[in-house]
Amino acid sequence: MGPKQKLRWDRSAPPLDAGALPGLLGYRLRLAQQAVFRDFAASVQGLSPGRVGLLIYVDANPGVTQSRLAEAAERDRSTMVGVLDQLEARGLIERRRGDDRRTNGLWLTRAGRTLLGRALQRITRHEKRIAARLSVAERRQLLALLGKISS
Secondary structure, eight states: OTTOOOOOTTOOOOOOTTGGGGOOOHHHHHHHHHHHHHHHHHSSSOOHHHHHHHHHHHHSSSEEEEEHHHTTOOOHHHHHHHHHHHHHHHSEEEEOOOOOOOOOEEEEOOHHHHHHHHHHHHHHHHHHHHHHHHHHHHHHHHHHHHHHHHH
C-alpha cells in the first residue's frame, strides 16, 4: 500500500462478533488510547504526547539532568539523547553544563516556553473533549484507577 493510499472500510457490512475482546482490559485501554491520541494529534500539531511530557518535566524542573529526566519519563537513556537532540535542534530546550562538569542540565528556551504554553492551552481543550462523557467524579476515579494499573 502506497503512502497516500488510505484503508477503506465497508461500513455496510455487519460488524464482526468481538468475542472476548470487550472484556479485556488491555483491549479497552488500547481503544481508549487510540481515541485520545487521535484527538491529541488533531489538537496539538507538531508535538507528540511524549515530547510534550518531556517539555512539561523540563519546565517544572529547570536544570534537570538527562538521566533524571529519562528515569522520570520511564525511557531508556540512550533513546532520550536522540529525542533531546531533536528538541534542542528545534530550539525548544537547551543543555547547560552542570556544576560537576560531567552532567548537562536541561532548560526550556523562550521558544520552548512559548510553544509549551500554546500546547497546554490546546491540551486543556483536548482534555475537556476527551472527558466530556465523564462526570468530575468519574474522571477523578478513572485517573486513580489508571494510576493503580501503571504503578
